[in-house]
Amino acid sequence: MISLSNKFRKGGLALAAGLLLMGTTAVQAQDAVEGKKIFEGNCTACHSLDADVVGPALKDAHKRRGEEWLVKFIKNSQELVKAGDKDAVALFEKFNKVPMPAFSGSLSDDDIKNVIAYIKEASEKPADVAAAPATGAPTEGDKPAVQAEPKEVAFMDLPPIMHITIALTGVILLLIVATLIMLVRLFVPMLGDSIYDEDFRNSFAGRLLFLLRGDASVVTGKAKDVIHSSHDFDGIQEYDNDLPPWWKYMFYVSIVFAIGYMLHFHVFRSGALQTEEYEMEMEQAAIFAAKNADDPNAITDYKVLTDAAALESGKSIFSTNCAACHGPEGQGTVGPNLTDEYWLHGGDVNDIFKTVKFGVPAKGMVPWQGKLTKDQILEVSSYILSLQGSNPANAKEPQGEKYEAKK
Template sequence: MSRHCLALSGAAALLLTAGPAAAQTGAAVSDPQRAMLWFLLSTLVLVLLVFLLLFVALISWMRPQLRQLYNLPTVHDTWSGRVLGLLVGDARLVKGEVRDELLDHNYDGIHEFDNDLPPWWKYGFYLTIVFAIGYVGYYHVLKTGQLQGAEYAAEMQQAALLVASTPDDPNQLTTYTVLTAPADLSTGKSLFATNCAPCHGANAEGKVGPNLTDEYWLHGGEVNHVYKTVKYGVNGKGMVAWKGKLSGKQILQVTSYVLSLQGSKPANAKPPQGEKEAPAVAKR
């Protein structure tokens, strides 16, 4: 019976571990495999229930012999004897020794009874004391472990290492300055008319996208913030990323042209959106 149970457990574990691997490779589990898995699991549960019933029947059959063994003075008060007592109906291990013992004093006719705390509760309480001493010693006395603040700082530092510090890192702000050469602004205007005007309007007055000529910005109005918005877009807001479609210089030319429109007050301008901000000029 035990060999059969181990064989079923091994087969079930094999199928359970094979499931995630198949999912990672994109393979779907077929209906026959799923049916076999449920059959094996059901059989395993049935075998465990049979073992449990056999164990209960064996304890019931051997209870007189267990009771005699439990009543032996050398066994009754030992820890193993208390465990044995659970099998013969003595719950001292769970409920304690003293139950409803009448004390020798009363108050206004009210009698007081004494009861042991459940042993499992007392041992659990002692365990919390040991844990507290170990915790204070490990973290605060020896200072071997990291407290929450130090753990947070270490995790943030590790996360920062996972972000590549490259020009394509969206978390690394550039240090560009606004282009003012007529040729750059002319190119920026042409690129804006081709790529940006459908959403922001021919004069950047705003259509689907926001008005770009006022002092209000949703994602920052400084040249490097606008550059970042144009390059990487804004997920979920309709602003597409122009990285890979425009070169870095072209993005800077569009950015510079947009900032040159500040205060132009075009007709039919869209109401302000975002926070009021005066665009700052970054130094190289």
């Protein structure tokens, strides 16, 4: 009887312990679920689990710093920096001195601990073999096929047959030159003194022969050493020498070229002038930019959305992704004030669209083209423009240049 009682007692204790552990696991899982919601609403604009963005990658952050330090840092990172905390100062310096928003007023300690619980859970998950495309990111079927640009190939990387062909070509050219030189050296002595006859020297063959023998007068001309009898200016006299043949030949060629140029471009109009070439190149660039959706220099002509549904969608996107750095009312915190007339990167809807899409990584602004669709970026850009003149409390001072809309 006593033995049976002991067994029931031990079994009850084991059951209670098991239920307690299951309950603890369930609570931790629930904390991670809540933490994920808070993380996605406040942290994804600047942080990723696996890669540095505006701030550091957060995978295993709890192992590197400890939960107590993380709570203090999330509540107010600048207090730790000003206090000289070594880790906080190192992070602040490493990430371009971009201050992290203080969450002491918007998140409770429990909220922050839930976020840390989510980071713990996400850090322990094995990395996916192939990451799924982000929501709104264009798939292979959405993008036009872009032909790969030809790559330059180094000479040593050419196939051996090309090396052999080039070497043989060089050898053949050398043999031809050597053969010509040998023929000249063989036949010139046979001509004897006849090569010095004036008629032969003035012929093309004679000039070429004497040029090969080092006589440069074919190019430079001969000095007559005859002084102009009537050209005497204050004792300065002038020789009656012809212009150098090379100069005259270039002059004749330039005349022929000028006539051909005039006929080609101005008479027959078979060639494009500089203005036409510029316009054609600009058209080609516009076509290329239109095909390449990821070109930051692509010309866009979006119009501001004004319907209530689009602006409400833009407000939701702004609250989820932008409020952490620009404030819930666009008043500016880490990022600039979006409600005044001053802009760092242009205040037109197309300028804002590009800033949101491609980001400004050097200033801590992350690109959103992989997370938001084109329509979502246009909606949030239009919503940002709707904030103009709203004058929220505690607005950040103006930054950049005043934007004046084109009329």
